[in-house]
Amino acid sequence: MKSIKQIGRHALVLAAVLTACAVPAWAASAEVTFVAPDGYADIGRSSRDRDEALAGLKAHLEKAAESALPATQKLSIEVLQVNLAGEVEPLFRHRMEEVRVLRQVSWPSMKLHYVLRDEAGTVLKEATTELSEMDYLQRLSGRYSGALQYEKQMIDRWFASEFAADRRSSL
Template identity: 40%
Template sequence: MIRSWALSILLAAGASAASAADLTVVFVNPENFRDAAYSRSFPSERDREEVMRDVQQHLQRLADRHLGPGDALRIEVLDIDLAGGFSPLRRAGPEVRILTDVTWPRMELRYELSCDGQVIASGRERISDMNYLLMARRSSSSDRFIYERAMLDDWFARRIVAAKEHG
């Protein structure tokens, strides 16, 4: 747990140093995340770190694009449940992530957006994309983060960008 928390801080610090956007992302108890590994149902710490890195990097890109001087965003990732799931009946061979209409991507987040030190939006949300299989996605078929990325894009636009515009 301490190592994961340290990784969260290092990811946030590294991203902040390379970016103008003031973003802090903290992964709270990642060992308890529902489904945070791309290729196995029982993830190792390294598997979770790979998913957390992708979440961190994508949120940083969104922050770089949409946050300006004086804006600060803190996001605590409380749970991750990637799109699809693994069959509990499969016993031999590599595990295969199966996408169905009931295994949509989900995350639970707590966030606070401030502008010039004044909080303009905050909350705790369970975000999801129940229509993830219906949407045409323009990306490589090898993109393992495609559905979660689209879900985060939508959430960021609805909560963070909208709050800045109406702030």
């Protein structure tokens, strides 16, 4: 009869093998690079705001690629320009603060260069594109909230229109 210690070791080995088999060798992913972010039109004023916005955009672009692309593709994105929704304006109360004011004329926009490759490294698509959401105040759906909600919606719309055919053709 096997001891509980031996059974535990066998179960651990089995779990490790099953986990390794479940992870695909290639998963849809995005590599996001910010090119000269100090020259972006509007990414926030403070270094903290800029760092948070860049991290949020990077995370969302990676998540969108994972959701929109087949597991056999990899997307490299260079973010060339960013202009967040709204404009930062002073707010005078007890002390000077700033607040982002959203108006119809201050829509979000981004300029990207991207390269889509298959698992062999063959370039499937490459382009420089400009994203913008001029009617961002009327189009926001309930699934977006919090920081960068308008930019996230714009990114998701772009992924849906730009990569929908790629997703269907790989299924």
